[in-house]
């Protein structure tokens with residue numbers, strides 16, 4: 001059965017379970033989840049590549065891409081790219 005990734009829609013309204021996202025095994029016939037099974041906060045399904053190099057490398061890629069788009073505010077309308 002396929003594994004689906006979910007994450008909280010809002011960071012404020014989430015518990016430890018859904019705040020950083022979680023994986024759940026579902027039948028392709030099951031309806032997609034719209035709420036966290038633990039706290040009931042709205043969640044959305046995250047589309048991920050098939051099960052090759054899952055988990056750790058995926059998180060690393062996420063952190064890397066987040067770092068590349070991080071901008072530090074220098075002053076009025078001035079931004080410096082952070083690497």
Ligand SMILES: [Zn+2]
Pocket residue numbers: 014015016017018019036037038039040041
């Ligand atoms: Zn939750």
